[in-house]
Amino acid sequence: MKIFQDIFGKEPSVFGFADLQNFFLKDRFENEYLEFKSGEIKLNSLFREVAAFANSKGGILIVGAPLESKMEGEFGREIRFCKGSLTWSEIKSAAYIREKLSENIQPNITDIEILEFLNPMGNQFVIIVSPSINPPHMCVNDGRYYIRAEDMIKPAPHNIVKELLFKNQKTFLETDIEITRPDSCSENQDVLQLIFRNKSHITAKEFCFKIELFNIEEVNNDDQFVKGPDCKYSLELNKEYPLLENQPLQEEFSFRHKFQPYLICLSACADNAEGVVNYLLWDPSNFRTINFYKTGDVVEKSKESFIDLLKDLINNL
Numbered sequence: 001m002k003i004f005q006d007i008f009g010k011e012p013s014v015f016g017f018a019d020l021q022n023f024f025l026k027d028r029f030e031n032e033y034l035e036f037k038s039g040e041i042k043l044n045s046l047f048r049e050v051a052a053f054a055n056s057k058g059g060i061l062i063v064g065a066p067l068e069s070k071m072e073g074e075f076g077r078e079i080r081f082c083k084g085s086l087t088w089s090e091i092k093s094a095a096y097i098r099e100k101l102s103e104n105i106q107p108n109i110t111d112i113e114i115l116e117f118l119n120p121m122g123n124q125f126v127i128i129v130s131p132s133i134n135p136p137h138m139c140v141n142d143g144r145y146y147i148r149a150e151d152m153i154k155p156a157p158h159n160i161v162k163e164l165l166f167k168n169q170k171t172f173l174e175t176d177i178e179i180t181r182p183d184s185c186s187e188n189q190d191v192l193q194l195i196f197r198n199k200s201h202i203t204a205k206e207f208c209f210k211i212e213l214f215n216i217e218e219v220n221n222d223d224q225f226v227k228g229p230d231c232k233y234s235l236e237l238n239k240e241y242p243l244l245e246n247q248p249l250q251e252e253f254s255f256r257h258k259f260q261p262y263l264i265c266l267s268a269c270a271d272n273a274e275g276v277v278n279y280l281l282w283d284p285s286n287f288r289t290i291n292f293y294k295t296g297d298v299v300e301k302s303k304e305s306f307i308d309l310l311k312d313l314i315n316n317l
Contacts, residue, residue, distance in 0.1 A: 088122020
């Protein structure tokens with residue numbers, strides 16, 4: 001989940017207990033994507049929080065956070081934050097949390113990752129909730145739907161519930177860009193892989209995508225690309241066949257670069273799906289990412305900002 005990377009600076013797979021401790025060495029504030037619960041919290045208090053994240057944009061729930069502190073903000077407004085030592089939860093395991101979530105939230109939320117840190121004194125958990133592709137999710141104990149609004153949860157009004165139900169009838173596209181350089185390629189040749197996924201059970205109809213390559217030398221053996229000014233190549237394809245759930249589509253192109261940074265802009269859509277974009281600014285000399293954006297990232301970035309950054313990098317060479 002990209003939100004986790006944005007908040008903690010690393011992937012969940014390499015996030016450890018020391019990282020959780022270090023995170024709270026500074027004042028930490030709850031927001032639209034982040035919720036703190038001390039170890040004293042009971043498990044049944046988490047159901048609304050998890051459902052609200054799933055019904056909204058996703059988020060991260062930390063169980064075993066430091067006890068809440070308060071400070072005075074502007075105009076005498078009270079500001080709450082967490083800092084200091086972690087607290088200890090009596091909740092026994094991530095598996096137990098999953099079991100109780102499935103019993104108390106309907107329909108079941110499947111796209112959840114739980115990091116657990118088990119200690120003799122008690123435990124901590126980091127619950128990572130992705131935006132649901134099957135909303136809305138209801139809390140069984142009170143029969144209500146909840147959403148996340150800034151740093152709070154609230155019951156979803158009727159019109160929001162209707163929107164979430166409509167969302168359940170749409171396709172959710174996801175795209176990825178991968179750059180490789182096989183041993184058979186020369187140093188100025190890279191291979192571009194585009195990966196398209198349908199993240200919902202609704203078939204994506206009339207799927208299409210557009211790819212733009214900025215500041216490259218030439219696309220190899222592909223006359224489908226249109227060459228424009230400023231070393232820009234573009235390709236737009238409409239796929240006649242549908243994009244099905246769990247059946248990703250891959251497209252691959254090879255091209256020659258100029259040993260200078262280059263930019264890849266990818267967009268995709270379907271007649272029953274919202275459009276998605278990926279922007280990748282790449283350094284071929286060091287084979288690394290300079291900047292990246294994908295639909296759904298916390299901080300939104302425009303294609304124009306990537307083009308401007310590419311121009312600055314080229315001018316400073």
